[in-house]
Amino acid sequence: MGDGRWSGDDEERRVMGRRRTARWRRAGMRHGHRSARARTAVVAALLLCTTAALPGRPALAAGTPSPYAIAPDARPVAGATDAADAAPLVPGTTYKSSLPSGAKSYYRLDLDATSDAYVSATAIPAPGTSVAAGDGIKVSVQNADGRDCSSGTKTFGVVHTPRPIAAWAAREVSSKRPRCEGAGTYYVLVERIGTAVSAQDTWDLELFATAEPALKQAGATSSPEAWNSTSPEPVTGEGVRRAGGSGFASAAPVGQGVWNSGIEPGRTLVYEVPLDWGRQLSVTAELGGSNGRDGYVAGALNLSLYNPVRGFVDDASTSYNGSQEAVEIGPLPPVAYENRYAVPKRFKGMRFAGSYYLVVHLAADVAENYGDGPLQLTLRLRVGGAAEAGPGYAGEPEPGDVFQVVEGDRWVAAGGGAAGGGGDAAMTVLAVSGIGTGTLVLVVLGVWAVVARRRVGAW
Incomplete structure (x- = not known):
């Protein structure tokens, strides 16, 4: 770890190599990620429509909203019941997993000695799930000795109907947390909190890991004291x-x-x-x-x-x-x-x-x-x-x-561009989900082309 790079197994190194190559390409075409996001929305909607039509797969009842759309490029990862078996999370990557009630799900981070690392876990209960105000999710980042670097929680609160909620935790390099300063292996623990109301349900998870490099020059180490805390007038005008x-x-x-x-x-x-x-x-x-x-x-x-x-x-x-x-x-x-x-x-x-x-x-x-x-x-x-x-x-x-x-x-x-951005691109595909698959593909390709032309034209 002395060279300041993220460590991991061979597969993770290959993934990071591809990511660095993609980053160099982005330097000359940084706007491309917005077009990619629109394409992602279209592909996600296509997959949703196609999957819903497959035989043997139950669909949501009419009028039941889909609770959350996990990123189409999210990589599957299984949470381990023990830190020793934890699978790695690579910063810069989105993952999909699950969280049974009463279980502890461990994941691994291999970190350098200078970067701050963050992990967010979005919990996605199924529609119709029973949840209480105190039910929720807790995320912790721990060092190799199992001691917390930080932790965060989020509960359903007064709006205690099933909905996506997210909590986050971090490994921050700080002299105030000497046990979390060094390079090496850290662990992410995701667990359920609250009552037994939702005890029989397994929640889907979307995990997002990020890394923030150190500063070139050290700056202030206290929060800004002077800023405008007066509530502004709400924005008016045509919506x-x-x-x-x-x-x-x-x-x-x-x-x-x-x-x-x-x-x-x-x-x-x-x-x-x-x-x-x-x-x-x-x-x-x-x-x-x-x-x-x-x-x-x-x-x-x-x-x-x-x-x-x-x-x-x-x-x-x-x-x-x-x-x-x-x-x-x-x-x-x-x-x-x-x-x-x-x-x-x-x-x-x-x-x-x-x-x-x-x-x-x-x-x-x-x-x-x-x-x-x-x-x-x-x-x-x-x-x-x-x-x-x-x-x-x-x-x-x-x-x-x-x-x-x-x-x-x-x-x-x-x-x-088109009102609604990626959201409306997905809606366009969903609107034609009742027609034949071949026609649907042609419509999707047409929408994709239109979105791409609009994005390029904006530049």
């Missing part, structure tokens, strides 16, 4: 329709402005907000009123914010009685490397530039009083502050573009 994605990988890009969509009970929508260093986010989510029905639903709407490593930052929830309701996140501190030294956890999460994720969930219980049809969802985003230069990393993160905002992100988020 732009933007259908949300169904997972982190298919998140629909949005920026400052007013964005409209419909949301069905039980549905989770994901949006991607590009934030440069120095930018400050405030967001309000409004749920429209319902005509002709009434009833009170506690914890009906949840709005959550996750950072570029899919680490939980903050959330807000509200109940619903048929009248328009709103929840707000913010103001949060401007994005700054030094936020990691803050005391409030929600401030600590604003430590990276890159893609932040807004996750909106409408409780399945709403259907009992207001039917299965969509309610109007309006997002009002304000992005303040001035973009600043980054902290100056001594190496490249994994994945290579995780802590930066490229021009394509800004263009799409500002409303460029």
Whole structure:
């Protein structure tokens, strides 16, 4: 480990070699990842349609939303019941796994002595699963002696209907944590917390591992003290329709402005907000009123914010009685490397530039009083502050573009291209899922070509 590289078995080295080659290619065509994301959404939708039509595979009941779309390129990995048998996670890679109730799932990280490493685990209960407010997920990163470097938890809270939730943990190189400073083997432990309400269910997992290199020059070691914490006026004006994605990988890009969509009970929508260093986010989510029905639903709407490593930052929830309701996140501190030294956890999460994720969930219980049809969802985003230069990393993160905002992100988020981005590309494919497979493939290829032309034309 003295050469500062990530270690692992031969297969992992080959994977990393391919990743470095891809990163060099990205240097000259950095915008390509946005086109790839659109293609990924199309392919994911095609797979969903095709798989649903296969004989012998049960489909979701009509009106039952799919809870979450794991990244199509996620690599399968099995969690071990003992650290000694843990499979490796390579930073820069997305994985899919599962988490039985009552079991501990271990994974392995082989780390150098200078980079910070982060692991996020998204838990995905099946629709109809029973969960309690205190049920949730815990993620820990431990050293070779089984001692925690850090841990994080996320519970379902007041919106206690099954929905994707994510927790994160890190190995941070710091003199304050000497047991986690050195190069070597570390372990990721993912486990369930809470009551026995969901004891018989196995949850799907999406794991995302990232690495942040050290700085070229050491900077401040305390959080910024002066920043504008006054709640700004909500953004007004005509809304732009933007259908949300169904997972982190298919998140629909949005920026400052007013964005409209419909949301069905039980549905989770994901949006991607590009934030440069120095930018400050405030967001309000409004749920429209319902005509002709009434009833009170506690914890009906949840709005959550996750950072570029899919680490939980903050959330807000509200109940619903048929009248328009709103929840707000913010103001949060401007994005700054030094936020990691803050005391409030929600401030600590604003430590990276890159893609932040807004996750909106409408409780399945709403259907009992207001039917299965969509309610109007309006997002009002304000992005303040001035973009600043980054902290100056001594190496490249994994994945290579995780802590930066490229021009394509800004263009799409500002409303460029087809409304809805990758989310709408997937919706286009889903809309034709009832036709023959051969025709469906032709339609998918057509959508793919149109998306590619739009992306290239934007540059």
